[in-house]
Amino acid sequence: MRLLILGSKEYPLGTSDDKIKSGGMEVYTQNFVEYAKERFKEIIIITRKFKKTESFEKKDNVVIHRVRWISGFYLRNPTFNFFSFLKALKLEYDVILAQGIISTLFGIALSRIKNKKIISRPAGIAYVQPQYFFLIKFLLKKLEKFAYSHVQAVVFLSKNEKEEFERKLGFLPRKYAIIPTGIDIEKFSENSKGSRNITFIGRLINVKGVKYLIKAFCKLDKKRNYKLIIVGDGPQRKELEKIACREVFFTGWRSDIPEILQATEIFVLPSLSEGLPVALLEALASGKACIVTDIGLPVKNYFNAIVVPPKDVESLQKAILKLINDKKLRKKLSHNARRSAEKFSWKKCIEEYEKLMS
Known part of the structure; x- marks a missing residue:
């Protein structure tokens, strides 16, 4: 099985020169890939291009594509995911793992165009984050309700995350799984x-x-x-x-x-x-x-x-x-x-x- 991973703004960790540092999603992705590469035929990661990184790398069965993006708090995520979408249109894979709301929206489009299964990991509810102002919160809530009801399955890290999802968005996905993070x-x-x-x-x-x-x-x-x-x-x-x-x-x-x-x-x-x-x-x-x-x-x-x-x-x-x-x-x-x-x-x-x- 060939797996496409979307949403991680840096891979591997330590390559970013963005002033806004990476977080839990990037740590999760790095650890996930380290253990999943033994079980998948190929893992394809689309992440951001930085000054000291190559646009393309292949390490055994892990393929890394790096795409351009526009800096800035409100621009870096949507632009990175847009260019990830364009890159992914040209690639071959069997299933998509999208992390976060923006990558999930683009992942849904990819899954429809290429007829592939998509699994989403919300990595938190975006619209409740205190750094966003009212109009963005309103839009994000609408997008989250749409996105997580149009994927094949949603992965929660804990029972509490599932309950918080239901409380804040008012529904549960048709299919979901609780898969706790691993640790070495x-x-x-x-x-x-x-x-x-x-x-x-x-x-x-x-x-x-x-x-x-x-x-x-x-x-x-x-x-x-x-x-x-x-x-x-x-x-x-x-x-x-x-x-x-x-x-x-x-x-x-x-x-x-x-x-x-x-x-x-x-x-x-x-x-x-x-x-x-x-x-x-x-x-x-x-x-x-x-x-x-x-x-x-x-x-x-x-x-x-x-x-x-x-x-x-x-x-x-x-x-x-x-x-x-x-x-x-x-x-x-x-x-x-x-x-x-x-x-x-x-x-x-x-x-x-x-x-x-x-």
């Missing part, structure tokens, strides 16, 4: 370097709730000698740097996530909405004591994480203090975190996709 647990070590670091990993955008974490952390007694490490980048970075105290450090994007987590004592994910974030799975696999918001993530309160309400600075602060002061609880959460991560397998994930695509 052997890449992550439970051994800790003993650093007094509290860590967040992700894009710096409103929906990640990082400002609530910074406010909670900066209220702590500085004599505790903890640091808050913000790993990632995004359009909200300058705003976040303005509200941060001096014990908060912004690293930008990093490729050495296993090492960063090894030097972490407490991992915090203060998001307002998520599917199944890779960063959380990596923290669990690293045996970190985690604090997450109550948005339906696959954790159990005081078993493998502390769960707090979203947008609640006081609750976040109390949870951080609880873990700082309670070594026994940190150890319990750490032990159960690693065990929880073991059930998320890329092999199982790819097998479920194959069933859906056959």
Whole structure:
């Protein structure tokens, strides 16, 4: 089977020179391809062309086509997907995997023209994102309702993502599957370097709730000698740097996530909405004591994480203090975190996709 993947704005990771950094979709794509290439005859990825990348590459059975695009927050995604559509018209493949609303719309057109099956992964609901103004939100909601009701199947990463989809869009697709993200647990070590670091990993955008974490952390007694490490980048970075105290450090994007987590004592994910974030799975696999918001993530309160309400600075602060002061609880959460991560397998994930695509 030859698989066409649409929507990933960068492949492989680390090749982009865009000021607006890549996010979870690109991480997901890279990991997916790494494990799926053993099961597919050919995987074709259409992504963006950057100054230091070639327009065409082939690595074993992975074929990469890079297309032009127009920079800018509102232009980069639709223009990239339009040129991806034009490129895909000339290619041969058996099934389409489209990620996000714009690539799904173009994928539907391709599936009709070339008579191919299309599977879509929403990667979040676009119209609720706080960075868009009213008219764009209105248009995106209409497009999302149309697109996800005109594909052969929709993939959700978790039960919560499926429920959020139904609540926000008012329907469920005719056919869908819940296929959790996989993780290579052997890449992550439970051994800790003993650093007094509290860590967040992700894009710096409103929906990640990082400002609530910074406010909670900066209220702590500085004599505790903890640091808050913000790993990632995004359009909200300058705003976040303005509200941060001096014990908060912004690293930008990093490729050495296993090492960063090894030097972490407490991992915090203060998001307002998520599917199944890779960063959380990596923290669990690293045996970190985690604090997450109550948005339906696959954790159990005081078993493998502390769960707090979203947008609640006081609750976040109390949870951080609880873990700082309670070594026994940190150890319990750490032990159960690693065990929880073991059930998320890329092999199982790819097998479920194959069933859906056959």
